[in-house]
Amino acid sequence: MDFRPILYINGILLSVLSLSMVFPMLADFYFGYDDWKVFFVCIIFTAFSGGALIISNKGHDFDITTRQAFLLVNSSWLFLPTYGALPFWLSSLDMSITDSFFESMSGITTTGSTVIVGLDYAPAGILLWRAILQWLGGIGIIIMAMSVLPFLKVGGMQIFIAELSENEKALPRTTQLAANIIAVYVALTIICALSYMGVGFQMFDAIAHALTTISTGGFSTFDSSFSHYHSPHAEIVATIFMIMGGTPFVLYLKALKGNLKPLWTDDQMRWFLSILFITTVSLSSYLVANQDMTIGEALRRSSFNIVSVMTGTGFGSGDFNAWGGFSVSLFFFLMVVGACAGSTSCGIKLFRFQVLYSVTKVQIKKLLNPNGVFIPHYNGKPMPKDVPSSVMGFFFVFALGFSVLTVLLSFVGLDFITAMSGAATAISNVGPGLGDTIGPTGTFKPLPDSAKWILSFGMLLGRLELFTVLVLFSPHFWKR
Amino acid sequence: MDFRPILYINGILLSVLSLSMVFPMLADFYFGYDDWKVFFVCIIFTAFSGGALIISNKGHDFDITTRQAFLLVNSSWLFLPTYGALPFWLSSLDMSITDSFFESMSGITTTGSTVIVGLDYAPAGILLWRAILQWLGGIGIIIMAMSVLPFLKVGGMQIFIAELSENEKALPRTTQLAANIIAVYVALTIICALSYMGVGFQMFDAIAHALTTISTGGFSTFDSSFSHYHSPHAEIVATIFMIMGGTPFVLYLKALKGNLKPLWTDDQMRWFLSILFITTVSLSSYLVANQDMTIGEALRRSSFNIVSVMTGTGFGSGDFNAWGGFSVSLFFFLMVVGACAGSTSCGIKLFRFQVLYSVTKVQIKKLLNPNGVFIPHYNGKPMPKDVPSSVMGFFFVFALGFSVLTVLLSFVGLDFITAMSGAATAISNVGPGLGDTIGPTGTFKPLPDSAKWILSFGMLLGRLELFTVLVLFSPHFWKR
Numbered sequence: 019m020d021f022r023p024i025l026y027i028n029g030i031l032l033s034v035l036s037l038s039m040v041f042p043m044l045a046d047f048y049f050g051y052d053d054w055k056v057f058f059v060c061i062i063f064t065a066f067s068g069g070a071l072i073i074s075n076k077g078h079d080f081d082i083t084t085r086q087a088f089l090l091v092n093s094s095w096l097f098l099p100t101y102g103a104l105p106f107w108l109s110s111l112d113m114s115i116t117d118s119f120f121e122s123m124s125g126i127t128t129t130g131s132t133v134i135v136g137l138d139y140a141p142a143g144i145l146l147w148r149a150i151l152q153w154l155g156g157i158g159i160i161i162m163a164m165s166v167l168p169f170l171k172v173g174g175m176q177i178f179i180a181e182l183s184e185n186e187k188a189l190p191r192t193t194q195l196a197a198n199i200i201a202v203y204v205a206l207t208i209i210c211a212l213s214y215m216g217v218g219f220q221m222f223d224a225i226a227h228a229l230t231t232i233s234t235g236g237f238s239t240f241d242s243s244f245s246h247y248h249s250p251h252a253e254i255v256a257t258i259f260m261i262m263g264g265t266p267f268v269l270y271l272k273a274l275k276g277n278l279k280p281l282w283t284d285d286q287m288r289w290f291l292s293i294l295f296i297t298t299v300s301l302s303s304y305l306v307a308n309q310d311m312t313i314g315e316a317l318r319r320s321s322f323n324i325v326s327v328m329t330g331t332g333f334g335s336g337d338f339n340a341w342g343g344f345s346v347s348l349f350f351f352l353m354v355v356g357a358c359a360g361s362t363s364c365g366i367k368l369f370r371f372q373v374l375y376s377v378t379k380v381q382i383k384k385l386l387n388p389n390g391v392f393i394p395h396y397n398g399k400p401m402p403k404d405v406p407s408s409v410m411g412f413f414f415v416f417a418l419g420f421s422v423l424t425v426l427l428s429f430v431g432l433d434f435i436t437a438m439s440g441a442a443t444a445i446s447n448v449g450p451g452l453g454d455t456i457g458p459t460g461t462f463k464p465l466p467d468s469a470k471w472i473l474s475f476g477m478l479l480g481r482l483e484l485f486t487v488l489v490l491f492s493p494h495f496w497k498r
Numbered sequence: 499m500d501f502r503p504i505l506y507i508n509g510i511l512l513s514v515l516s517l518s519m520v521f522p523m524l525a526d527f528y529f530g531y532d533d534w535k536v537f538f539v540c541i542i543f544t545a546f547s548g549g550a551l552i553i554s555n556k557g558h559d560f561d562i563t564t565r566q567a568f569l570l571v572n573s574s575w576l577f578l579p580t581y582g583a584l585p586f587w588l589s590s591l592d593m594s595i596t597d598s599f600f601e602s603m604s605g606i607t608t609t610g611s612t613v614i615v616g617l618d619y620a621p622a623g624i625l626l627w628r629a630i631l632q633w634l635g636g637i638g639i640i641i642m643a644m645s646v647l648p649f650l651k652v653g654g655m656q657i658f659i660a661e662l663s664e665n666e667k668a669l670p671r672t673t674q675l676a677a678n679i680i681a682v683y684v685a686l687t688i689i690c691a692l693s694y695m696g697v698g699f700q701m702f703d704a705i706a707h708a709l710t711t712i713s714t715g716g717f718s719t720f721d722s723s724f725s726h727y728h729s730p731h732a733e734i735v736a737t738i739f740m741i742m743g744g745t746p747f748v749l750y751l752k753a754l755k756g757n758l759k760p761l762w763t764d765d766q767m768r769w770f771l772s773i774l775f776i777t778t779v780s781l782s783s784y785l786v787a788n789q790d791m792t793i794g795e796a797l798r799r800s801s802f803n804i805v806s807v808m809t810g811t812g813f814g815s816g817d818f819n820a821w822g823g824f825s826v827s828l829f830f831f832l833m834v835v836g837a838c839a840g841s842t843s844c845g846i847k848l849f850r851f852q853v854l855y856s857v858t859k860v861q862i863k864k865l866l867n868p869n870g871v872f873i874p875h876y877n878g879k880p881m882p883k884d885v886p887s888s889v890m891g892f893f894f895v896f897a898l899g900f901s902v903l904t905v906l907l908s909f910v911g912l913d914f915i916t917a918m919s920g921a922a923t924a925i926s927n928v929g930p931g932l933g934d935t936i937g938p939t940g941t942f943k944p945l946p947d948s949a950k951w952i953l954s955f956g957m958l959l960g961r962l963e964l965f966t967v968l969v970l971f972s973p974h975f976w977k978r
Binding site: 300382417489 | 564565651823855857858861862884890894916
């Protein structure tokens, strides 16, 4: 296999990473933190690495093969968190290599689990860097979900090829499509930051939270996350932009061309909005009945937390562990379900449930009418033949991955709830888990190093839709 | 739809149930418990109901349709537990209607969750009745898995049609096959009872435990289950016969014809024995390292409990909740996985994992070689084309059923661990759950009535492989 194009593209990505380190350096400099020197060193080192990769591998053929594409995706999601971990490791926060890598992987995968205690007093540069990592990870995954995964046919993503090429008539090339998506992403981030400022955030916090809201990442600049503000308005802004982050970005492009309807008629969107509505109403009723909340308080708390968990953001406002069994089990399943494919959110994703639902309906019809011919549909069109088995393979591998991660985490000493919810939150890229240690009011800091490496691997697995990583372990991959 | 053949067969089944009530009546009479009168009344009532159904519906066409078959299976698994609940309701144990139905459903589905506290002092008749319900449920499910489910194509069971018809060359008809299976089942039960007597059980306890071991049901005659005996020999006997109960019974028929090899070369058996071996070794090592057990003690405890959970029996020997997170998560997943299809055990069952594993392998090969033609295999033969999607539909519905049960249980007030493990243990027909209330040392008695009805439905759903029940909820089922 020719590794050169892979190294070349990684070189470009590292250069982008290096450039994005300029902002935290400026922030540290502006706010008077000494850590600006750390970022300066990291910029030089990352730029040098990136430049070296570009120069030594340029000028070759860029018609990359399937195998190269898989290797490219995997290697870039290892290169970036590794270089992204440098500022944590060198910073005044005195973090170990394990903690630095964990934090960086948690950032770039938009997970949002943190090992840092004392965010309120941390240097501005590091706070901004965490937010930027999530923002880069968010746009990275949208572009991957549109340009790479469908063509690699990962986990049923090929179902979106038709939708993309339909668009392609208007938008000539993938690069053009990517550029438009990036423009939308930047615009939404700016609007989000301005909205946060409108509800009283300081500019720095508004930017940092905007970066992690639209990317459904969930890093905050305060240990207490959104509880810091005790502001219903702030939570409403966050809720709206988390939902926007969990929406397939291709729908925004359609909307910009005047076709607004898919924003609520798209199959994924209909389920997304319905599930948010139904679960918010049920949880609110439950909270009013069992936790002595007023209707307003219950609606506010449940909508914010449900959206935060289902989109995989993981912002906290109060400890939902304390709301009783119903909320815990609801959050656990929402975490795993996730929002829409083609957005920044993670988890199994809604279209897979819709494919399985459609297949199961056909199944039941067939049980009753064995000779009938029934074809499962998605978004009103018959599904490509290979989609159901891709999706089901994904389901199986997801369940297996979740089980293996849980067993490994408990083997290194975590209790059952921590192990299980840790595995779920990592593989679904959500952020907080359940229980006292890693729950919404805790952090991942107290976990043993081995658990942090297992969780980092789980985040990568989840973010790259499992199969992208697992093909590398197949002996077929390495055969000539 | 013509309900008469359905009612007729239910009449026959009720007559069998009525006959089987004679044994607990005799036991109560022999041991001097007044409850023999209860059984006498129940025998008359059940026999009368059964007889009435037979007489009023006999003489009709018995070529039943697919719809009738589904309705027959469902109705018989509702008729039997309802009539089976009568002795509990009328007995001196003073049980509510809810508790009686729960106990009876837990028996006939071979689950083994109990709401009775004080088994050690309960009347002999009731103890025997619980065991008989499980024994009848066990043989019922084997026969269903061989004669009904594959032809209804429920959850991929059609994969076994070839195997059965291959056998059919030697064994001319399904009834002959069923008769042979029943003979094997009776013989194994007798050998098991004798073995229990050989390790020191009293005859009554030996019979009761034999009935619930081979059916992988798990009801005991003592509150403390196998901890009552503190006997390694008793546990070894139980372990062996639980494994035999988790083995596909068709393999015994082959063995009796001199073809012993499938007992360890059959795809399901290879995985079954390998998983038991691997998990026993890992759990033992973990217990030696973390719980200060000797190697012998660790091997004994882990093998007994692993086999008990994986086969869905649920006999207890000590509280595995107290062995740390690793054992809890291991038991949780083994519970859901289950043993072999065609046996008395439940859960998702191994062949489904093998089908998905095979499909996933093909998937990965296809990712790398999109134009290649790869066909998934099972037991060395290419799979029928409709099996993968049936199995995956099953997986989806199982996960969905588990999630909905968990959310419902937590909604009626159970904490997360109790709700989640209760849902898992019910839908997998295992018996004990996790946590303080329903864990291996607790019972289901303290749960609210609503939870008991939800769990009863979960047991039925799991035992009938979900689809069999769910088709009834499809509007297509009731359309002409």
